Amino acid sequence: MLTHWAVMPTRLPLVLRRCHACASGSFRPYGKFRVNANHKLLDAWLLALCTGCGDTTKLTVLERAHVRSVPPELLERMHDNDPALAAGLLQDGVVLRRNHVALDWTGAWRLDTGGDTHPDREAVDVSVRFGARIPVRPLRLIADGFGLSRAGTERLLAEGNLVSATRLTGRVTGDFGFLLKR
Numbered sequence: 748m749l750t751h752w753a754v755m756p757t758r759l760p761l762v763l764r765r766c767h768a769c770a771s772g773s774f775r776p777y778g779k780f781r782v783n784a785n786h787k788l789l790d791a792w793l794l795a796l797c798t799g800c801g802d803t804t805k806l807t808v809l810e811r812a813h814v815r816s817v818p819p820e821l822l823e824r825m826h827d828n829d830p831a832l833a834a835g836l837l838q839d840g841v842v843l844r845r846n847h848v849a850l851d852w853t854g855a856w857r858l859d860t861g862g863d864t865h866p867d868r869e870a871v872d873v874s875v876r877f878g879a880r881i882p883v884r885p886l887r888l889i890a891d892g893f894g895l896s897r898a899g900t901e902r903l904l905a906e907g908n909l910v911s912a913t914r915l916t917g918r919v920t921g922d923f924g925f926l927l928k929r
Contacts, residue, residue, distance in 0.1 A: 750871060752892055753859040755878040759834060761851040762795050764804060771799030773851060776837060778830040781805065782822070787814050791825055793833055793842075806846045808836055838880050856881045860892045871927045877920065885915040885923065893927070903927065 761773040774795035783790045789812045792805035808825075809817065824832045836842050837850060856879075875888060889909065890900040903909040904916075911925035 748872065750873045751861060752873055752875045752888070753878060754856055754875065754881055754883060754888065755859060756834070756852075756856050756881060758855050759830075759837060760855045760881075761798065761853075762804075762806065762837075763849045763851050764847075766797040766799060766802055766804070768802045769797060769800040771797050773798045774804050776806070776833060778833040779828050780808070780825040780833070782825050784814070788812065789814055789817055789822075793836055806836075806842065806848065808842060810845075834879065852881050852883075856883070858888060858891055869929050871929075872924070873927065874922070874924045876922050880920040882918045882920050884917070885911070885913065885919055885925070889915070889925065889927070 759776045759778065762776055763773055765772055766774070774797055776793060776795040779794045781792045781794060789809055790807075791809035791812075793808055795804050795806060796802070797804070821832075843849065873889075873892070875885075886897060886900045886904065889895070890897045893900075895903075900909065908928040909915065909925060910928070911923060913919060913923035913925075915925065
């Protein structure tokens with residue numbers, strides 16, 4: 748029987764960037780945008796607050812873009828401060844590279860196992876789905892989902908009782924599945 752787990756974001760991740768005012772290393776995006784027009788050119792930023800001093804930083808989304816090249820729906824969503832748009836832009840590698848930032852997902856996600864954490868079956872087939880591109884260690888997910896220690900999960904992997912087509916050591920950001928034999 749196939750069991751479905753879901754890794755879901757609970758809030759926006761922290762943006763790792765050095766604050767110029769207090770030397771803090773992280774900012775909390777809160778889903779607000781600033782859009783500026785200069786004749787027919789648009790600039791748009793996603794705003795984030797320093798976790799140390801509360802100072803604001805701007806993450807560039809659009810830079811000197813011609814008004815006609817920006818889809819009206821995107822502009823409307825920025826004016827409405829759409830939180831889903833903010834979450835999507837934080838997942839965009841182009842935006843992250845342009846602003847020279849990284850994301851910290853610590854404490855910003857949860858694992859939904861559907862309540863069946865201690866099955867009594869001989870083998871458990873689990874499909875893990877991600878609600879966002881959250882980098883997590885599969886062995887940590889498996890340990891948390893079944894209430895095992897990480898050392899116990901590593902032992903199951905070494906003994907061949909934990910099988911997956913995806914490499915279970917390291918980090919993953921996409922859907923995967925595994926089979927746990929008891």
